[in-house]
Amino acid sequence: MTQDELKQAVAQAAADYVAANAPEGAIIGVGTGSTANFFIDALAPLRPRYKGAVASSEATRKRLEGHGFTVFDLNDVEEIPFYVDGADEIDAGLNMIKGGGGALTREKIVAAVARKFICIADSSKVARELAKLGGTPVLREGFVTDNGNVILDVKGLAIVDPKALEAQINHITGVVTNGLFAIRPANLLLLGTADGV
Ligand code: 5RP
Secondary structure, eight states: OOHHHHHHHHHHHHHHHHHHHSOTTOEEEEOOSHHHHHHHHHHGGGGGGOSEEEESSHHHHHHHHHTTOOBOOGGGOSOOSEEEEOOSEEOTTOOEEOOTTSOHHHHHHHHHHOSEEEEEEEGGGBOOOOOSBOOEEEEOTTOOOTTSOOOEEEESBOOSSHHHHHHHHHTSTTOOOOSEEOSSOOSEEEEEBTTBO
């Protein structure tokens, strides 16, 4: 199976899971990235079942609207039963590193409101043991997030206590947020592998 086929399979499994478990007329939180895009496409045939969606980025909003979904501002929404999003890495405790698509700030805000975070990832995303090295920040050239911020990609960090590290980085003056999703981890991981989801 190609990586895209794995992403598609896991996105379809998430759409099926949401359809089976979300109340009729629910508003679904939708993440950002190529796997989230496959999820939007998989959710689209069941659109009448949902009142609409909350998007974690402008790209996601456009794709949802392209499929005819009503996209709500988070401030106008009472409840989000499910938030579905991809991840760059995820470990066995379902702590994630996200932000590859640069939408981490809104993703974290929507995820915080959602009752259940469903992470959709293919098997290449499972975290390997990280080397015990200091981080090397590199400015992501030519990129500004939807919220007008720049991103530093940090490689080589030893993430021993993801929750503590997430909080610690957030306390650095000038940091808006970071891509560690450990304080609000996923509740469920649907993992696409060559043997199935
Ligand atoms: C965007 C993200 C994405 O969910 C993450 O980068 C995974 O992307 P993809 O599904 O394209 O591999 O955090 O900010």
